[in-house]
Amino acid sequence: MLMTEQRFDIYKFQMLVFTFVIAAYVIASGADQLGHLQISATLLALMGMSQGAYVGGHATADNLRPLQEQLQGMLSLQQRYQASNDAQIRAELQLRFRQAATQAATLFGSIYGRVLSPEMLELPLEAQLPSASA
Numbered sequence: 001m002l003m004t005e006q007r008f009d010i011y012k013f014q015m016l017v018f019t020f021v022i023a024a025y026v027i028a029s030g031a032d033q034l035g036h037l038q039i040s041a042t043l044l045a046l047m048g049m050s051q052g053a054y055v056g057g058h059a060t061a062d063n064l065r066p067l068q069e070q071l072q073g074m075l076s077l078q079q080r081y082q083a084s085n086d087a088q089i090r091a092e093l094q095l096r097f098r099q100a101a102t103q104a105a106t107l108f109g110s111i112y113g114r115v116l117s118p119e120m121l122e123l124p125l126e127a128q129l130p131s132a133s134a
Helices: 010-036 041-083 087-112
Strands: none
Touching (some): 010 041
C-alpha cells in the first residue's frame, strides 16, 4: 500500500498519516453528528498543503523518470562493456555509452539547469580497466 514500483513512497506514507489525523479529528469531534462537524481553517490549510506536497512530489518524480531510465541504460552498457573481451564490441559499447551519456546530460540540464563537463560523459575509468576475469 505504501510502495510505488517496489520502493517505499514517502508521499503515500504522508497521505496515510494525514488520513489517520483527519479520522482522529472527526471521531474526537463527535462522529455521530457529521452534518454539524466544523473543520478549523488551520486544519483545512494543512490539508491543502499536504495535498499540494503529494501532487508536487509525484509531478517531480514523473519528471525524473526519463533520466533514471537513461542512467539505468548507461549502467547496463557499462556492465556489458566490462563483461566483453572483444575489442570491437567494447568499442561499440563505449560509443553507445557516450551517446547515452550525452542524452542523459541533456535531460539533466533541462531538469536542473546545469551543464555537465565533457569528461563526465565518458565511460568511468574503473570500467575501462581490464577486469580480473579477462
